[in-house]
Amino acid sequence: MRTVLVDDDYISVFLTEKILKREGLSEGLCSFQSPEEALRHVQQSIPNEVPDVILLDLNMPVISGWDFLMALRPYEAQLVGRCFIYVLTSSLSPSDTDRVHEFPLVAGLIHKPLDDLQIQTIHAQVAENRN
Amino acid sequence: MSASEQFVDSEQRFRSLFENNSDLLLFQDEDSIILDANAPFLTLLHLEKAEVLGHPLDDFLPENLVSFFRQRLNEAFQGIPVQFTVAVQFKGAEPKVLSITKVPLLVDNAVVGVHMVGRDITELTASNQLIEQQARRLNTLFESITDALILLDREWNITFLNQEAQQLLKVESQLAVGRNFWQMFPAEVGSVFYQEYHEAMATGQTVRFEAYYTTGGLWLEAKCYPSEEGLSVYFSDITYRKDAEAKQERLTADLYRHNQDLQQFTYIVSHNLRAPLANALGLTQLLQTDDLEQAPLLNHLHTSLEQLDSILQDLNTILAVRDKQDVAEAAEPVLLLDVLRQVVDSLQEPLQQCGGEIVLAVPKDLHVHGKRAYLFSIFFNLLSNSIKYRAEERPLRVTITGNLDLNGEVRLNIVDNGSGFDREKAGEDVFKLYKRFHSVPAGRGLGLYLVNAHVEVMGGRIEVHSTPDAGTEFQLLLH
Numbered sequence: 001m002r003t004v005l006v007d008d009d010y011i012s013v014f015l016t017e018k019i020l021k022r023e024g025l026s027e028g029l030c031s032f033q034s035p036e037e038a039l040r041h042v043q044q045s046i047p048n049e050v051p052d053v054i055l056l057d058l059n060m061p062v063i064s065g066w067d068f069l070m071a072l073r074p075y076e077a078q079l080v081g082r083c084f085i086y087v088l089t090s091s092l093s094p095s096d097t098d099r100v101h102e103f104p105l106v107a108g109l110i111h112k113p114l115d116d117l118q119i120q121t122i123h124a125q126v127a128e129n130r131n
Numbered sequence: 132m133s134a135s136e137q138f139v140d141s142e143q144r145f146r147s148l149f150e151n152n153s154d155l156l157l158f159q160d161e162d163s164i165i166l167d168a169n170a171p172f173l174t175l176l177h178l179e180k181a182e183v184l185g186h187p188l189d190d191f192l193p194e195n196l197v198s199f200f201r202q203r204l205n206e207a208f209q210g211i212p213v214q215f216t217v218a219v220q221f222k223g224a225e226p227k228v229l230s231i232t233k234v235p236l237l238v239d240n241a242v243v244g245v246h247m248v249g250r251d252i253t254e255l256t257a258s259n260q261l262i263e264q265q266a267r268r269l270n271t272l273f274e275s276i277t278d279a280l281i282l283l284d285r286e287w288n289i290t291f292l293n294q295e296a297q298q299l300l301k302v303e304s305q306l307a308v309g310r311n312f313w314q315m316f317p318a319e320v321g322s323v324f325y326q327e328y329h330e331a332m333a334t335g336q337t338v339r340f341e342a343y344y345t346t347g348g349l350w351l352e353a354k355c356y357p358s359e360e361g362l363s364v365y366f367s368d369i370t371y372r373k374d375a376e377a378k379q380e381r382l383t384a385d386l387y388r389h390n391q392d393l394q395q396f397t398y399i400v401s402h403n404l405r406a407p408l409a410n411a412l413g414l415t416q417l418l419q420t421d422d423l424e425q426a427p428l429l430n431h432l433h434t435s436l437e438q439l440d441s442i443l444q445d446l447n448t449i450l451a452v453r454d455k456q457d458v459a460e461a462a463e464p465v466l467l468l469d470v471l472r473q474v475v476d477s478l479q480e481p482l483q484q485c486g487g488e489i490v491l492a493v494p495k496d497l498h499v500h501g502k503r504a505y506l507f508s509i510f511f512n513l514l515s516n517s518i519k520y521r522a523e524e525r526p527l528r529v530t531i532t533g534n535l536d537l538n539g540e541v542r543l544n545i546v547d548n549g550s551g552f553d554r555e556k557a558g559e560d561v562f563k564l565y566k567r568f569h570s571v572p573a574g575r576g577l578g579l580y581l582v583n584a585h586v587e588v589m590g591g592r593i594e595v596h597s598t599p600d601a602g603t604e605f606q607l608l609l610h
Contacts, residue, residue, distance in 0.1 A: 009406060015413040022417075059402050090406040092447040093398075112406070113413025 001126055002049070005031040006038040006068065007057035007088065016055060016088070016114055023119050035063035039071055042083075046075055050082050052126045055114075058089040058096060065089070069103045079105055081129070086110055086122060155229070155249035158236075161208055163187040163201060166244060175224045188247075191221045207233035207245040216252070228256040277367070284361040285332070287312045299368060300347065318346045324353065331355035332362055341369060350374075397450040405443055412436050445577050449564070452505075452584045462500040462589065467533055467543070468493045470503060474510040481518050487527030489514065497533050499541045499609040501589040509585050510545075512578040513605055517547040520569050522600065543607040554597040561595055 003020065007013050013031050020026040030051075032038035045051060058065035065087060072079065084107040087100055092111070100106045107125065110118050149156055150169050158167035168183050176183070176191060188204075189197045196219055206213045213233040220226040229249040235242040273280050279296035283289060289307050297304055302315070313320050323342035331338040338355045350373040353366040415433040420426050468491065475482075475489050482489065499506070514529065521527040529547045536542050552568035560566040562583035565576040579595075586593045590610055597603040 009410070011410045012406070012413075015410060015417070018417055019413075059406065090402065090409040092401040092405055092444055094451055112409035113416065115413075115416060 001025050001053060001123060002028040002051040003030070004038060004042060004051045004054045005029065006035050006054065006060075006065070007031075008033050008035070008060040009057065012057065012090075012112065019114055019116060019119055023116060023123070025119065025123055035060050035065075035068050039063070039068060042072065043075070046078050050079060052083065052129075053122060054083060054085045055088045055110075056085055058087060058091060066099070069105065072105060076105060084122070084126060084129070088112060088114060152248075155247075155251070157188065157247040157249075159188060159204060159245050159247060161204075161242075161244075163189055163204055172249075175227070176221050177223050191223075193220055193222070203231070203233055204245060207235045208242050210235050210237065210242055226253075227251055228253045276365070278365040279367065281312075281364045281366075282361065283312055283328075283364065287361075289315070290361070296366075299349070299351075299366070316346055319344070327353070328355060328362060328364070331357045341373075393450070397447070400443060400450060401447050405440075408436065408440055408443065412440060441575070445564075445575065448577075448581065449584065452581065452588060462502065464498045465501055465503045465506055466496070466498045467506070467541070468495055468497065470506045471510055471531060474507060474514055477511065478514055478518065481515075482527075485518060485521060485527055487518060487521060487529070490528070490530045493531060493533035493543070497535065497541060499589075499591075501591075501609060505585040505589060509582050509607075512582045513545055516578055517545075517549055517603070519572060519574065520552075520603075521547070521549045522602075523550075539610075541607075541609045543605075543609070545605040545607070546602060547604075548602040551597045551599045551601050551603050553599055554595065557597075562593070 003025070005013060005016055007016065010033060013033060017026065017029065017031060020029055030038075030041060032041065042051065042054065056065045056068060063071075069085070072085075083105065085103070085105045087096075087106055087109045089096060089109065090112040097109055100109050108122075149167070152169060153171060155172040155175060156167075156169040157165055157172060159165055164185060164187050165183050168180060173180055173183065183191075188200060192200055196217070199217075203213050203215060212235065214231070216228065216230050218226065218228045228251075230252045231250075232248045234246045234248065236244045236246060273291065273293045276293070277295065279299045280291070280293045281289060281296050281300075282291040288309060288311055290309075292300070292302070292304055292307055297307075300307075300316075307315060313325070319325055322345065323340065324344070327338050327340050327342070330336075335357050337357070339353070341350065341352045343349075344351045349368050350370040351366045352369045353364055356363045356365075412433070415429065415436060418429055420429055471491050471493060475491070478489075517529045518527065525548060527547065527549060529545065531543065531545050533541060533543045550569070554561070557566075557568050561568070562579050564580045566580075567574055567576040583593055586607065586609070592608040594606045595603065596606075
């Protein structure tokens with residue numbers, strides 16, 4: 001599973017990596033603490049090495065998760081159905097939950113902390129899509 | 132010309148002056164006997180000359196003036212001209228006001244007679260009185276208006292200021308009238324007053340404005356009416372109103388700042404505070420130990436973090452409700468029975484477990500203006516509480532009745548036969564956060580707080596009555 005993790009919080013990155021590793025899904029994982037670099041990576045991956053999953057934090061400086069999603073808008077046609085974005089946030093704000101519906105690339109919103117069950121659900125969705 | 136001719140000439144000139152004079156003229160001797168009278172006098176009295184000459188003036192005077200005229204005549208015979216004004220009605224004549232001069236005729240240093248010259252000033256007096264009367268009326272008018280008033284001439288001299296103006300400007304009329312306004316209030320030269328007054332005077336247009344009067348430390352509201360004569364300025368003290376306005380503005384700014392703080396606080400709670408907590412929760416999930424001593428420590432740590440997280444989630448819920456003060460505007464009609472049925476459906480499982488029943492006696496078309504999600508939350512919390520705090524010794528029964536009252540407001544009563552609580556002891560705390568009125572089963576003390584918050588946001592009211600071991604009744608008033 002090609003996974004891109006975008007999160008400026010290094011402890012959160014550490015946790016997510018650990019859980020993916022425990023579930024045996026860490027192969028093909030690229031973690032970015034800088035959303036700019038992550039964005040460049042995703043743009044360059046089009047069309048042949050599109051990630052299966054992007055785990056995207058919302059609350060980041062300079063480029064927020066929302067900015068990241070806006071920046072991917074022009075690539076939506078190339079990404080939809082191939083790349084599933086999961087918004088990964090510690091925020092409890094209900095407005096975030098409403099807003100993810102504006103982006104067709106977003107497959108779901110996960111409240112931190114990420115756990116085994118959620119990762120397995122994501123993996124199952126990706127696997128189903130492949131078949 | 133000879134001396135005799137001169138005499139005749141002067142005699143003729145004198146007669147001509149005497150006869151043709153428009154004033155009343157008499158020549159009297161010491162005993163007031165009229166020796167000569169001119170035509171205007173005779174006309175006034177409607178008498179012929181023969182009927183007058185040889186009679187004392189007394190005969191033609193009203194009785195109350197006889198001695199007065201005698202005295203004035205005597206004074207004139209002392210050799211001094213006498214002048215006085217008198218209102219007199221000669222017998223058979225119209226009433227007149229006369230300005231009278233008595234001039235003694237001196238021959239060889241002896242007074243041989245007195246000329247009386249009476250000038251008719253009746254009309255003059257009348258018009259003077261009219262002017263005085265009007266001035267008095269105007270004065271009363273100016274004083275009776277509650278505004279302060281200053282009249283200025285075109286050279287900025289003060290011609291009048293009423294009592295109120297004297298008080299407001301702290302000047303006395305005697306010291307102000309006749310003085311130049313700007314010399315009297317030099318600090319106001321160049322002020323708003325100065326500019327506005329000049330504007331009114333120059334354009335001839337009425338000017339209204341509010342300005343701070345530096346000299347007196349007052350806020351004044353002024354109206355200037357220019358005219359040919361100058362400027363009429365009406366003004367009143369609006370310091371009180373201005374202070375109140377300023378206070379209101381400060382209050383609004385304060386409230387705005389507090390609201391900003393609260394929004395900032397909400398943001399911190401939902402983002403900044405939650406992020407490290409989520410990490411800590413994730414880390415404790417990853418931590419595993421086989422050590423029998425360490426295991427309970429880890430367990431307690433995880434529980435503590437979860438408790439902290441649930442408080443944070445409560446706070447976020449509360450702040451989200453408080454933040455949505457625009458609900459009243461975004462209200463939509465919601466059918467109550469619809470929402471109630473939905474809530475009862477969602478509570479089927481616990482209801483069946485405890486063998487309780489909920490009776491809905493709400494008219495099908497009864498609706499309120501509000502937010503469906505809030506109404507759901509209100510009924511869900513109230514009914515959950517009824518189930519949670521039911522009386523073990525009897526099956527739970529909740530009755531919900533609703534109707535539209537005479538004021539067009541919707542009244543809902545939710546009555547249960549549960550364990551109840553001591554309403555009096557609960558007092559004001561009943562809808563407060565984290566306040567609990569039952570020791571078992573466990574609760575967080577959030578439900579009623581949220582119910583009240585949701586009701587208030589929709590502009591409604593809620594009251595609760597409860598009796599221990601009998602039940603609880605909630606009365607809801609919605610629009």
